[in-house]
Amino acid sequence: MKALVYTGVGELTYSDSPAPQARDGEHLIRIEASGICGSDMHAFLGHDERRPAPLILGHEAAGVITGGARDGERVTINPLVACGHCENCTASLENLCSNRQIISMPPRQGAFAGYVSMPGRNLVAVPDGVDLRHAALAEPIACGWHAVRLGKRILGKDLSDMRCAVIGGGAIGVGAALALHAQGARDITVIEPNELRRARLADVAGFEVCAPGEPAAPENGSVDLVIDGVGYAGTRAAASAMARAGGVIAHIGLGEATGGLDIRRMTLQEITFIGTYTYTAQDFADTAAAIFDGRLGPLDWIETRPLADGQAAFTDIRAGNVAAPKIILIPEHEE
Amino acid sequence: MKALVYTGVGELTYSDSPAPQARDGEHLIRIEASGICGSDMHAFLGHDERRPAPLILGHEAAGVITGGARDGERVTINPLVACGHCENCTASLENLCSNRQIISMPPRQGAFAGYVSMPGRNLVAVPDGVDLRHAALAEPIACGWHAVRLGKRILGKDLSDMRCAVIGGGAIGVGAALALHAQGARDITVIEPNELRRARLADVAGFEVCAPGEPAAPENGSVDLVIDGVGYAGTRAAASAMARAGGVIAHIGLGEATGGLDIRRMTLQEITFIGTYTYTAQDFADTAAAIFDGRLGPLDWIETRPLADGQAAFTDIRAGNVAAPKIILIPEHEE
Numbered sequence: 001m002k003a004l005v006y007t008g009v010g011e012l013t014y015s016d017s018p019a020p021q022a023r024d025g026e027h028l029i030r031i032e033a034s035g036i037c038g039s040d041m042h043a044f045l046g047h048d049e050r051r052p053a054p055l056i057l058g059h060e061a062a063g064v065i066t067g068g069a070r071d072g073e074r075v076t077i078n079p080l081v082a083c084g085h086c087e088n089c090t091a092s093l094e095n096l097c098s099n100r101q102i103i104s105m106p107p108r109q110g111a112f113a114g115y116v117s118m119p120g121r122n123l124v125a126v127p128d129g130v131d132l133r134h135a136a137l138a139e140p141i142a143c144g145w146h147a148v149r150l151g152k153r154i155l156g157k158d159l160s161d162m163r164c165a166v167i168g169g170g171a172i173g174v175g176a177a178l179a180l181h182a183q184g185a186r187d188i189t190v191i192e193p194n195e196l197r198r199a200r201l202a203d204v205a206g207f208e209v210c211a212p213g214e215p216a217a218p219e220n221g222s223v224d225l226v227i228d229g230v231g232y233a234g235t236r237a238a239a240s241a242m243a244r245a246g247g248v249i250a251h252i253g254l255g256e257a258t259g260g261l262d263i264r265r266m267t268l269q270e271i272t273f274i275g276t277y278t279y280t281a282q283d284f285a286d287t288a289a290a291i292f293d294g295r296l297g298p299l300d301w302i303e304t305r306p307l308a309d310g311q312a313a314f315t316d317i318r319a320g321n322v323a324a325p326k327i328i329l330i331p332e333h334e335e
Numbered sequence: 336m337k338a339l340v341y342t343g344v345g346e347l348t349y350s351d352s353p354a355p356q357a358r359d360g361e362h363l364i365r366i367e368a369s370g371i372c373g374s375d376m377h378a379f380l381g382h383d384e385r386r387p388a389p390l391i392l393g394h395e396a397a398g399v400i401t402g403g404a405r406d407g408e409r410v411t412i413n414p415l416v417a418c419g420h421c422e423n424c425t426a427s428l429e430n431l432c433s434n435r436q437i438i439s440m441p442p443r444q445g446a447f448a449g450y451v452s453m454p455g456r457n458l459v460a461v462p463d464g465v466d467l468r469h470a471a472l473a474e475p476i477a478c479g480w481h482a483v484r485l486g487k488r489i490l491g492k493d494l495s496d497m498r499c500a501v502i503g504g505g506a507i508g509v510g511a512a513l514a515l516h517a518q519g520a521r522d523i524t525v526i527e528p529n530e531l532r533r534a535r536l537a538d539v540a541g542f543e544v545c546a547p548g549e550p551a552a553p554e555n556g557s558v559d560l561v562i563d564g565v566g567y568a569g570t571r572a573a574a575s576a577m578a579r580a581g582g583v584i585a586h587i588g589l590g591e592a593t594g595g596l597d598i599r600r601m602t603l604q605e606i607t608f609i610g611t612y613t614y615t616a617q618d619f620a621d622t623a624a625a626i627f628d629g630r631l632g633p634l635d636w637i638e639t640r641p642l643a644d645g646q647a648a649f650t651d652i653r654a655g656n657v658a659a660p661k662i663i664l665i666p667e668h669e670e
Contacts, residue, residue, distance in 0.1 A: 088580065096580040096605055154489060154607075231602065245423065245431040257599035264592035266610035267566065270431055272489075273608040275601035 001114030002332065003056050004310040009046035012311040017056070019115045026117045028066045029077060033136040033304075034111040035060035035328045036313060038170060039254065040104070044314050050105050058112035058329070059104040062126060062135040066115070075123040076135035077111065078142075078284045079103045084121075095146070095278045112307060114331050121281070124288045133328050134291055134299045137175070140326065141296060142279035142287040144176025144227065147250035148183050149283065150274050151225045154248050159185035162224035165242055166190045169197050169209065171326040172252055173229035174301065179287070180227075181206035182295040189218055191238075200323035204301055218242055221269075228253055236260030245269040250276050307331040336449030337667065338391050339645040344381035347646040352391070354450050361452045363401045364412060368471040368639075369446040370395035370663045371648060373505060374589065375439070379649050385440050393664070394439040396446035397461060397470040410458040411470035412446065413477075413619045414438045419456075430481070430613045447642060449666050456616070459623045468663050469626055469634045472510070475661065476631060477614035477622040479511025479562065482585035483518050484618065485609050486560045489583050494520035497559035500577055501525045504532050504544060506661040507587055508564035509636065514622070515562075516541035517630040524553055526573075535658035539636055553577055556604075563588055571595030580604040585611050642666040 003017035022028040037060055043051035051057065059079035065071055081101040082094035089097050103118070104110030126135040144166075152159055164185045166173045169192030177190050188207035192198050201209045210216040224247050226239040231253020239249045240262040251273060261273065279287070290296050303324035305313050313327045338352035357363040372395055378386035386392065394414035400406055416436040417429035424432050438453070439445030461470040479501075487494055499520045501508045504527030512525050523542035527533050536544045545551040559582050561574040566588020574584045575597040586608060596608065614622070625631050638659035640648050648662045 093581060093605075098580070150605075231598075236598070245433070246428060251598070251602055254599060254602055258597060259594065261596065261598070262593060263566075263571070263586070263596070263610070264589060266608075267586055267589060268612050269610065270485075270612050271610050273601075275598070275604065275606050277603050277605050 002307065003113035004058070004307055004329070006043060006051070006053050006055050006057050008053050010044065012044065012314060014308050014310060017113065020109065020117045022068065023117045026119050027068055027070060027123060028115055028117055029063040029075060029123070030066045030115055030333065031061050031063040031111050031113060031331050033062050033133040033328050033330060034058045034307070035136050035140060035171070035326050036317065037140060038172065041314065041317060042254070052106070055104070055106065056109040056113050057104045058110035059102055060136050060139040061111035061116065062132040065123065070120065074126040074132060076126055076138045076288055077116070077118055078122040078124065078281060079111070079139060080278055081108065081119060081122060092280055092282060094281050112310060112329060114333060124285055127292050130292050133302060133304060135288070136328055137171070137299055137302070137326065138284060138288040138291055140171040141175035141179060141291070142284045143172055143252055143276070144229070145179040145287040146279040146283040147176055147227055147252050147274070147276040148179045150276055151227070151248045151250040152183065154272055154274065155224060159183055162187065163218060163222060164188045164225045164227070165218045165223045166207070166227045166229060167235045167239060168192060168229035168253070169194070169201050169325055170229065173227070174201065174204065174325045176227045176229055176252070177207040178296045182290050189216070191217055194320055196320070196323045197325065200301065201325070205297055212238065221245070223247060225250065231255040233260030237262065240266055240271060243269070243271045245271070247271050249273045252276050302326045302328050304328045304330055337642065338448035339393070339642055339664070341378060341386070341388050341390050341392050343388050345379065347379065347649060349643050349645060352448065355444065355452045357402065357452045361454050362403055362405060362458060363450055363452055364398040364410060364458070365401045365450055365668060366396050366398040366446050366448060366666050368397050368468040368663050368665060369393045369642070370471050370475060370506070370661050371652065372475060373507065376649065376652060377589070387441070390439070390441065391444040391448050392439045393445035393447035394437055395471050395474040396451070397467040400458065401450070405455065409461040409467060411461055411473045411623055412451070412453055413457040413459065413616060414446070414474060415613055416443065416454060416457060427615055427617060429616050447645060447664060449668060459620055462627050465627050468637060468639060470623070471663055472506070472634055472637070472661065473619060473623040473626055475506040476510035476514060476626070477619045478507055478587055478611070479564070480514040480622045481614035481618040482511055482562055482587050482609070482611040483514045485611055486562070486583045486585040487518065489607055489609065490559060494518055497522065498553060498557060499523045499560045499562070500553045500558045501542070501562045501564060502570045502574060503527060503564035503588070504529070504536050504660055505564065508562070509536065509539065509660045511562045511564055511587070512542040513631045517625050524551070526552055529655055531655070531658045532660065535636065536660070540632055547573065556580070558582060560585065566590040568593070568595030572597065575601055575606060578604070578606045580606070582606050584608045587611050637661045637663050639663045639665055
């Protein structure tokens, strides 16, 4: 099969690679769509010690099961492989499984490739008529879906009564905004500094878009639920200023390890910060269902490119030249 | 009346001061016991811009109502004066009242004095037989009571199943540990660097005491609920290392405004940080009730000194020479 292999800092090589076999009890999936995530970009830039070269990146994928009892089934892939036995798995907190694996981190190769092997419980069936490129968005949107659910639980009120802000207009931010809308929020602002991307998002239904510091941006101290989909010191500083007394910051990003939060203000104003990591199996299934029945909108804000052009896609994203919040790479399969 | 007036950085002056009159609709309380808080120490050191000299500090007080319909009633004072009308007050979140006042911050003088004026709704009656020096502990312990309640709510499990750690063995930390015990926790460790204080706390029932880094200290990644009763970058770093996946940090201290949290770990392990500020009126009443009926133990870990010796008490605390987690100052009243 062809694969896009991360071979060193800033370098992706499109090359022949041995196709995987289905592991014991797993299925082989022929990949039809595989999105580029911010964490793939971190790895590409050499900033993620969990993803050393050489490695096939990519963990937002959908495809078709090849062989076995479910041969031919169209599926979207939950890339998080949990053990199913530990205390957290037993509590349906698979995302906190202490033995968790994810494709695109050793020992599992990623989905910028022709095929991956995955356990059956990680595969959610995609109805006929749903585009697999849209089904591949279940993974990034599930991160926002999960963050929204945790934030809502702590706030203890209906989202319809709340002012919500999302920092970052990439797929994590857009997914979080769409998840907010699908879960009932009506006052949602996405804050995005890149003008090209703002223009692209302006006509996506369900939320407003503005630049940081614009008059349309939420005032400091006014927001019930802030979702930081970026995770740098600067975005956390903005989040802790924006939250109202008693408000919640749900933090998805892994940009910088420390700094930014105004902890004095958070203490005096009882602001809660929730670290959120990926999604539970239920969140993933709920997000996929919301994609399938249209609650997350037409999902027409993606851009698709051939997997063979992966290096250029990474370089363009890095340069800020991509308007779409998500590029989906499409592998070519020989007949 | 005599009062201990903060007159400049590092300087408290015991001097004659005009006794206050009861404000409209308020009561005059003759102070019988008034504890020294860490925030009084911040002000004394010139680190609290909310408390400019000259000012009477002190906000942990109990005494006897003088004059009016409740003349002679023994009371402990909730020092937080909320407006009662705003959105947060209406939701019983008086601690987040946007118009809140507290004695020891302008425009209200503090309780290191013979008398203060307070609204009747801030005064909780103390039963006969309860020492007013113990009743004065309702304020600092209510801070811990509130933090425990918020942490328990987010964890969503019984405290009896949880490992709990409290950073700091001052009155906030000890109060939080006793509040944890009173609310059902059984695995509680207080971490305190001062050896003198550790020795003093060793025989207080309800929790273990250890130094940071001792083998008896909780292992990193093992604690369900960490209460930071100090609030410096170093204690927050310890808290974010100690919390288990899915755990909660309840943060009471106001030591340093920023820094310390390992946000990358908190994100990957879904650790929640709650800023907690003081207590609601209900928390204060619940804490007072727990003092009165003995659920918080004999409260014999306090030290009392005359108000006239206030400057020396502050200096001794600052030098680390005080074993007791709380010094309570006792005003002298002329007959």
